Amino acid sequence: MGQTLTLRRRQSLIGWLFIVPASVLIFVFYFYPIVRALWLSFQTGVGVNLQYAGLFNYQRLLSDNVFKLSLTNVFIFLIIQVPVMLTLALILASLLNDPTLKFRGFFRTALFLPCATSLVSYAIVFRSLFALDGFVNYLLTALSIIDKPINWGGNPWTARFLIIIALTWRWTGYNMVFYLAGLQNIDTSIYEAALIDGASGVTRFTKITVPLLKPIILLTTIMSTNGTLQLFDETMNLTNGGPANATLSVSQYIYRLSFQYSPRFGYAAAISFVIFILVAILALIQMRVGDTR
Amino acid sequence: MRKNLIITLALVLVIALSGLASAVEITVWCWDPLFNIYAMEEAAKIYKEINPDVTINIVETPWDDVQTKLTTAVMAGQLNTLPDILLMQDNALIKNVTNFPGVFYDLTDSGIDFSQFADFKVRLTTVDGRNYGVPFDNGTAITALRTDILEQAGYTLEDFTDITWSEFIEMGKDILAKTGYPLLSSVSESPDHVMVTLQSARSWMFDENGNVFIANNEVLKETVEIYVELVKSGVLVQVPDWEQYIGTINRGTVAGTINGCWIIGTIVAQPDQAGKWGITNVPRLDKAPNATNYSNQGGSSWMVLNHSPNKDVAVDFLKHTFAGSVELYETILPSSGALATYLPAGDSDVYNEPHPFFGGQPIYADITEFAAKVPAVTYGVYNYEARDAVAVAISQVLAGWDINSALREAEETVKFLMGP
Secondary structure, eight states: OGOOHHHHHHHHHHHHHHHHHHHHHHHHIIIIHHHHHHHHEEESSSSOEEEEEEEHHHHHHOOOOHHHHHHHHHHHHHHHHHHHHHHHHHHHHHHHHHHTTTHHHHHHHHHHHGGGGGGHHHHHHHHHTSSSSHHHHHHHTTTTOSSSOOOOTSSHHHHHHHHHHHHHHHHHHHHHHHHHHTTTTTTTTHHHHHHHHHHHHHHHHIIIIHHTTTTHHOOOOOOOOHHHHHHOIIIIIITTOOTTTTTTHHHHHHHHIIIIIOOHHHHHHHHHHHHHHHHHHHHHHHHHOOOOO | OOHHHHHHHOOOHHHHHHHHOOOOEEEEEEOOOTTTHHHHHHHHHHHHHOOTTTEEEEEEEOHHHHHHHHHHEEEEEEHHGGGGGGEEHHHEEEEEEEHHSSOOOOOSSSSSSSGOOOOOHHTTTTEEEEEEEEEOOBBBEEEEEEEEHHTTTTTOGGTTTBBBBBHHHHHHHHHHHHHHSSSEEEEETTTTTHHHHHHTTOOOBBBBSBBSSSSOOOHHHHHHHHHHHHHTTTTEEEEESSSHHHHHHTTTTTSSSEGGGGGGGHHOOOOOGGGEEEEEEEOHHHHHTTSSSBOOOOEEEEBBBBBBBTTHHHHHHHHHHHTHHHHHHHHHHHHOOOOOOOOHHSSGGGGGGGBGGTTTBHHHHHHHHHTTTTOOOOOOTTHHHHHHHHHHHHHHTTTTTTTTHHHHHHHHHHHHHHOO
């Protein structure tokens, strides 16, 4: 009977064998917890006293002002920070793609380095830079741009600005690397032809680079949207959600509900599923808008 | 030959088994090597003489991790990952006992004499009339002041003893004008300062029945108003985080601080300020009916886990050390400043010794005296929710909001979080 296994079947069997270990791990450590979390989100109660309550948690969300505020906060970050960061990354990538540029490797490494640092340690460095008697205030007062130190973490918009600056510093290089990789796939002859036709640098950037990088721009947009909606480390360590919850992210609220407050795991799970649904919707919109294939 | 071998083997087996039976290891989770861990190590030494078969295994675990690990283990039903004893912040004790029923060992009938501990501290470790924690460190609130700066402005420590907040602010403004030093600093967004004042008047953010008591709490309102006045007058400077708060004390940019007496550990870390500090009790509210000059900030207690197979040993260990050994407290006090709430230790000579850093003031005797007068309040199950909400309200009032609407919003937030 063993001999009846055709070559084709044998090959597909080997293929299956190769993906089984990874699939099992993904199912056990990813999909199973996701399903359990979904089940958890239908349960309500404090601590270990949980009961099934259907969609109650999702209803409860609608009247939760802190949740609404945290959602507003991450959307503020999303709308301001993601476009700024991606534009910056795109410009830097096309600058660093110029083969005549000296020390290219150094600049690329230097720009990529921030995202190799630990999230917590960079947040602490930023906190001390932007402290009341920190380097930034010192610099700004020395240059007479401001006459008294700014309490960056002290009022809502400067605190949000601080988070945006930190996020941009940390993630621009990361996105730049994707663009650099994408740029390698654009044939140099296209640029040469454009050059012969007399196209300026700006025209080449907007008419060749951006359209040809579209799939990668789409990818980085979706990844950044996802990352921003799940923001945690920066707000936790830089501002701790303050002042008056002006920088509280949804993930930090989930953390508070689960570990700092009287634990409500069911409710926290429901919030995380709302984020999941939002990411899915935003990704879908971005794909509709961006993918014209 | 064979007979001998069998006898030897049997002997080896017996010895091995007896070793297994008597050698007990008690695992303890606590934080701070200079304070709690050190105290636990000294307690282990004392217990070694009483019961040599027991070893105490101390695992350094910061408080945030203790809470996270505890919650995760209980929610996942993996209680065997928890230690035998853990150190619990008093402000989270009731919350954890209430939300995780049966997880902590009920110490009421364990033979530990809880009347030997400061009353306010026992209240914080009691849930529904049952004792769940062996009280440990003392969080009695103190006003620590730079006597050299006071002197420049013509004041003494006496002037700041048994005073009201309006007197404090009055003198604070004068000192600020004369010397340029603010009296206090605090971490913005942290409501600790307000909590100290609130407890000093036997009030809290919950009433006797555990209902939210924020919007109509006149004492809280007076407390927040005082805090806002302190900030606006410049008598108190707000700093963004804890490190910078410590910095204001150690670098000498403020003339004092109000906090739990454990802040002494931070103050004495700056040797060139030796002899320039003094401590006294905290200011009291002017209007509040139960106003006193005594309060509490922070503090923690030892808890025994119910699932522990060695809980009897763990209880016996605590009974002979933290709840029964004056010697332990005499050892840990001079070297770590770990002030206890175990009252018999207060009579010890060590407690009455003058402290050179504080100009020869017998500070430990003074603090022990304050501790006996701290008003007892119950922090409640939803303490962290209420703290955060009041912190938001304080920020709002500082930003110009009307105090009544800020507190009303805080009350609604807490009510929502407590809701079904």
